[in-house]
Amino acid sequence: CHPCSLNGDWIDEPYMKNAYTADEETINRWIVNYIRHNLVSYDNFLGSIDGKVGSVEAYPEVKIAVLEKIANTYPKYKDECERQIFFVDFNADR
Structure with a gap:
C-alpha cells in the first residue's frame, strides 16, 4: 500500500508535501526547469557536445x-528565467 492518498487528504512522502506546499517562486523554478529539460532539445544538445572542445x-x-527563449515565449516566467540567468553568469565568472 502506498503511503499517500490519491485524494490529497493525507500525504506521507516528503516530495509530495513539497509539491503541495511549495511557494510560487519554487513552483515557477520547477516550471522553467521542466520547460528547459522536457520541452526543448536542451539536454540532447548538451549531450551531443559533451566532451568536445569548447563544450x-x-x-x-x-x-x-x-532561458531567454523561455522568457520570451512564456512572459509569466520571465523573472524566474532572469534569476536563473544571473546565477549562470555569476557561476561562469568564478
Whole structure:
C-alpha cells in the first residue's frame, strides 16, 4: 500500500508535501526547469557536445539562450528565467 492518498487528504512522502506546499517562486523554478529539460532539445544538445572542445565554455551560453527563449515565449516566467540567468553568469565568472 502506498503511503499517500490519491485524494490529497493525507500525504506521507516528503516530495509530495513539497509539491503541495511549495511557494510560487519554487513552483515557477520547477516550471522553467521542466520547460528547459522536457520541452526543448536542451539536454540532447548538451549531450551531443559533451566532451568536445569548447563544450564547457558553450554550456553557460546555451543555458542562457534557452532561458531567454523561455522568457520570451512564456512572459509569466520571465523573472524566474532572469534569476536563473544571473546565477549562470555569476557561476561562469568564478
